[in-house]
Amino acid sequence: MPRRRDVLKLAGALGAGLVLGGRSARSDDDPVGPLRYDTIRERGILRIPYYEDFAPYSITTAEGPRGIDIDVAREVAKRIGLQPHFYPLVAGEKIDDDLRNGIWRGNVIDRSVGDLMFHVPYDRQIQLNNDLVVLFGPYFEEGFAIASNPEVLPGGFDPESDEGRRIGVEIDTMPDFWLSSANGGRLRNAAVHFARPLDAVKALGKGEVDAIILQAAQIEAFAPHHVPKASVKPFLMGGMFRSRWTVGCAVRETCRPFVYEVGDALGAMAGDGTMARIFAEAGVTWLAPQR
Amino acid sequence: MATTFRRSVAAATLAIAAMGFAGLGHAKPVTDKDILGDVESTGDVLTYGLGMQGQRFSPLKLIDKETVKGVVPVWAFSFGGEKQRGQESQPLVVDGVIYVTGSYSRMWAIDAKTGKELWEYNHRLPDGIMPCCDVINRGAAVYGDKVYFGTLDAKVVALNRETGKVVWSKAIEDYKAGYSITNAPLIVNGMVITGIGGGEFGIVGKVYALDAETGESKWTRPVIEGNVGTVDGKPSTMTGTKNASWEGDQWQTGGGGTWLGGTYDPKTGLLFYGTGNPSPWNSWLRPGDNLYSSSRLAIDPKTGEIKWSYQTTPHDGWDFDGVNELISFPLKGADGKTIDAAATADRNGFFFVLDRTTGKFISASPFVSRHDWASGYDDKGRPIYNPDFRPGDPSKGGGADGKGKSVFTAPSFLGGKNWMPMAYSQNTGLFYIPSNEWGMDIWNEPITYRKGAAYLGAGFTIKPLYEDHIGVLRAMDPATGKIKWEYKNRAPLWGGVLTTGGGLVFTGTPEGYIKAFDDETGKELWSFNTGSGVVASPITWDMDGEQYIAVVSGWGGAVPLWGGDVADYVKSFNQGGMLWVFKLPRKS
Numbered sequence: 001m002p003r004r005r006d007v008l009k010l011a012g013a014l015g016a017g018l019v020l021g022g023r024s025a026r027s028d029d030d031p032v033g034p035l036r037y038d039t040i041r042e043r044g045i046l047r048i049p050y051y052e053d054f055a056p057y058s059i060t061t062a063e064g065p066r067g068i069d070i071d072v073a074r075e076v077a078k079r080i081g082l083q084p085h086f087y088p089l090v091a092g093e094k095i096d097d098d099l100r101n102g103i104w105r106g107n108v109i110d111r112s113v114g115d116l117m118f119h120v121p122y123d124r125q126i127q128l129n130n131d132l133v134v135l136f137g138p139y140f141e142e143g144f145a146i147a148s149n150p151e152v153l154p155g156g157f158d159p160e161s162d163e164g165r166r167i168g169v170e171i172d173t174m175p176d177f178w179l180s181s182a183n184g185g186r187l188r189n190a191a192v193h194f195a196r197p198l199d200a201v202k203a204l205g206k207g208e209v210d211a212i213i214l215q216a217a218q219i220e221a222f223a224p225h226h227v228p229k230a231s232v233k234p235f236l237m238g239g240m241f242r243s244r245w246t247v248g249c250a251v252r253e254t255c256r257p258f259v260y261e262v263g264d265a266l267g268a269m270a271g272d273g274t275m276a277r278i279f280a281e282a283g284v285t286w287l288a289p290q291r
Numbered sequence: 292m293a294t295t296f297r298r299s300v301a302a303a304t305l306a307i308a309a310m311g312f313a314g315l316g317h318a319k320p321v322t323d324k325d326i327l328g329d330v331e332s333t334g335d336v337l338t339y340g341l342g343m344q345g346q347r348f349s350p351l352k353l354i355d356k357e358t359v360k361g362v363v364p365v366w367a368f369s370f371g372g373e374k375q376r377g378q379e380s381q382p383l384v385v386d387g388v389i390y391v392t393g394s395y396s397r398m399w400a401i402d403a404k405t406g407k408e409l410w411e412y413n414h415r416l417p418d419g420i421m422p423c424c425d426v427i428n429r430g431a432a433v434y435g436d437k438v439y440f441g442t443l444d445a446k447v448v449a450l451n452r453e454t455g456k457v458v459w460s461k462a463i464e465d466y467k468a469g470y471s472i473t474n475a476p477l478i479v480n481g482m483v484i485t486g487i488g489g490g491e492f493g494i495v496g497k498v499y500a501l502d503a504e505t506g507e508s509k510w511t512r513p514v515i516e517g518n519v520g521t522v523d524g525k526p527s528t529m530t531g532t533k534n535a536s537w538e539g540d541q542w543q544t545g546g547g548g549t550w551l552g553g554t555y556d557p558k559t560g561l562l563f564y565g566t567g568n569p570s571p572w573n574s575w576l577r578p579g580d581n582l583y584s585s586s587r588l589a590i591d592p593k594t595g596e597i598k599w600s601y602q603t604t605p606h607d608g609w610d611f612d613g614v615n616e617l618i619s620f621p622l623k624g625a626d627g628k629t630i631d632a633a634a635t636a637d638r639n640g641f642f643f644v645l646d647r648t649t650g651k652f653i654s655a656s657p658f659v660s661r662h663d664w665a666s667g668y669d670d671k672g673r674p675i676y677n678p679d680f681r682p683g684d685p686s687k688g689g690g691a692d693g694k695g696k697s698v699f700t701a702p703s704f705l706g707g708k709n710w711m712p713m714a715y716s717q718n719t720g721l722f723y724i725p726s727n728e729w730g731m732d733i734w735n736e737p738i739t740y741r742k743g744a745a746y747l748g749a750g751f752t753i754k755p756l757y758e759d760h761i762g763v764l765r766a767m768d769p770a771t772g773k774i775k776w777e778y779k780n781r782a783p784l785w786g787g788v789l790t791t792g793g794g795l796v797f798t799g800t801p802e803g804y805i806k807a808f809d810d811e812t813g814k815e816l817w818s819f820n821t822g823s824g825v826v827a828s829p830i831t832w833d834m835d836g837e838q839y840i841a842v843v844s845g846w847g848g849a850v851p852l853w854g855g856d857v858a859d860y861v862k863s864f865n866q867g868g869m870l871w872v873f874k875l876p877r878k879s
Contacts, residue, residue, distance in 0.1 A: 051743070054742055057743075088419070090467065091741060091742040094739050094741060095743070097421075098742075108420075109417070109420060112418065121740045126740060142744065171544050172493070172746050173746055174746065180541075181575060181685075181686040185538075185578070188538050188576075190539075191539055191540070193493070193540055193541070195468075195544075240685060240686065242745045245744075247743055
């Protein structure tokens with residue numbers, strides 16, 4: 001065992017040496033490349049990539065990373081006795097890209113790589129497609145919600161009769177897909193596309209759209225500030241359109257011991273009320289994951 | 292200690308660079324006239340495409356069908372470092388200096404005679420870039436005392452040709468939104484002109500013209516209808532007619548990346564740009580032709596206005612991303628008259644000939660063995676679709692797990708021909724097309740996950756059509772649409788083509804070879820193993836009475852990232868990053 005550790009240390013030193021001539025890696029003094037569980041424990045540092053423009057879950061602020069996922073990650077790191085090091089991850093086109101860039105291969109430019117990722121859908125197909133990572137630790141249930149202007153839509157949004165309304169959605173999300181194709185595409189012209197969810201919420205506040213369909217947490221966190229009068233309801237699309245999903249964690253396949261340690265910490269946080277409190281502080285209702 | 296060591300190395304490098312320039316003297320400015328005369332001036336290579344029209348033809352014939360077998364390497368240059376992957380660059384040769392770009396937005400100036408490095412520019416890339424299809428770059432442009440290239444973080448950078456120092460650097464879009472530049476820029480009338488690549492989410496492709504001296508924006512032209520261009524930074528005219536071929540506000544995020552760049556025809560005074568696939572991928576969500584996605588556009592470089600358009604794949608549902616280069620050439624008709632024509636070999640498997648003055652459709656001929664999605668084109672230039680080969684509408688079901696019906700169709704989304712430029716021989720009047728024989732299972736999928744949330748998706752699996760080959764180099768007669776000869780290669784072809792007055796066709800293979808073929812028969816006459824896959828475009832020039840050939844070697848690009856079953860065959864190919872230069876041995 002000590003011998004393997006020595007080899008790993010040497011590998012880490014070599015990796016660090018290789019970047020000396022170049023610019024410094026983003027994640028401070030971290031050795032380049034994926035580490036094994038033993039080395040992470042020995043160093044005492046847990047590297048955690050996060051989406052930097054993804055409020056209320058995670059966002060980069062002047063004071064550093066903030067958000068629900070960041071708070072959950074800090075608490076988990078504390079409970080398993082490691083120091084969290086956060087660094088931002090740019091979302092790829094698919095979760096597979098994020099798992100590759102975030103925890104198994106690392107960043108293609110500076111080669112920084114994380115050890116534990118939060119906010120990964122707990123989904124069998126994703127697990128099958130990404131055999132270098134382990135998905136585990138579901139910690140909440142996410143879905144879509146609709147916020148509508150009660151003066152324009154007093155009875156709420158009715159897809160059968162409201163095709164002349166303007167409905168804000170984030171581009172290429174499930175609600176966008178639903179508006180563009182349901183009922184033979186009758187609602188296609190109702191869809192108003194936004195690149196960022198917060199812009200959709202602001203547009204509802206200014207009366208530029210009549211309703212918005214976004215992730216429930218985004219509506220719960222943003223609506224009170226921008227559209228306090230909005231009527232908010234869960235939005236279920238039915239059929240093939242997935243309206244709810246479970247969110248968990250992922251680690252590199254070589255770091256399996258974290259599956260149990262982090263899984264236990266998350267379970268305890270659900271049980272002792274920590275999880276509900278973290279979500280509530282962000283204005284979001286915590287829904288326990290459905291297994 | 293380490294710091295001192297590095298400092299002294301840096302000082303030594305500077306000293307060597309200074310000595311190199313002392314030997315070469317002051318760089319002669321490159322003029323518009325020089326650039327327009329690039330085809331005839333065999334002593335240099337001033338443009339991507341060996342001439343603005345992009346024919347990739349050199350009249351040089353010192354190396355010919357007889358002598359080519361004696362060609363040997365003169366020197367080779369390593370790009371160094373750990374960044375050994377995805378070299379798709381075409382070098383330039385100016386006044387005895389080679390300018391070559393490499394992966395990760397790097398550039399070198401090298402003494403063409405000795406292979407000695409004069410300078411290296413290593414662009415400081417932010418860690419948040421998301422290049423879709425490897426960290427490649429396709430080449431530079433020269434003008435005046437500067438050399439220009441585009442970077443993976445969506446900047447155009449102007450470097451001093453002698454020193455490699457930055458003169459100006461301008462971000463034309465936000466890399467955080469997924470934009471990047473990999474194409475080689477064009478120089479037209481004192482402007483640097485470039486396209487742009489982007490992720491599939493919410494972008495609109497544009498063509499950008501910048502002042503070559505200052506980097507200031509002269510004009511921009513979005514390629515999707517409804518979007519408004521700019522002139523000198525102020526809004527100009529709308530592209531097309533809003534909502535003519537798109538529903539709702541989908542045109543605002545309609546795709547159409549111009550990631551491969553363009554060509555310029557001095558005779559008509561037009562820029563020709565290809566445009567990528569429309570967004571989103573699932574074509575059932577965006578009824579209409581979705582103009583001007585998957586099209587060729589002729590743009591007036593003075594104003595940025597679109598003069599004509601031709602759409603190769605209306606309502607693209609296969610990611611046929613029609614960016615391929617449009618090459619100007621004289622088409623001899625049956626009546627003996629010559630038409631100012633242009634040709635393009637599309638991802639969709641058809642080779643198109645257009646009247647380049649008007650954009651009028653002349654012909655479309657398949658250049659691959661299968662083109663399931665369309666049986667052909669009618670006389671107006673519209674595809675005759677085969678509806679059985681459009682991936683199913685997922686809201687109608689038909690596939691497993693709520694997916695839309697999956698279809699197997701060829702060509703695959705990587706195309707009958709991908710980015711790699713074909714060549715036109717002024718000797719034979721033939722086009723030499725690097726093509727690939729592969730198909731794909733494709734389906735529209737209701738669910739993918741992005742940033743931890745459920746999004747709309749599409750699925751692909753690429754499969755070779757034949758056991759023994761994927762790549763086929765084909766000689767196409769543009770007058771008849773007939774294939775004159777073909778050369779089969781086991782791995783997909785991913786490098787550009789060069790043809791010469793000596794009757795030769797040069798191209799590289801992922802297996803590592805640069806090869807020369809007889810331009811009339813396709814017989815292989817010469818090959819050399821460069822040690823890593825060749826996925827770049829070869830060039831030729833003459834110097835001191837001798838003809839030189841150069842090509843960059845370094846496996847990478849989209850195939851190992853996206854290739855499905857194909858990736859299994861190519862995964863043993865080693866990466867690299869070398870510039871190889873060849874010539875005939877000097878007679879003693």
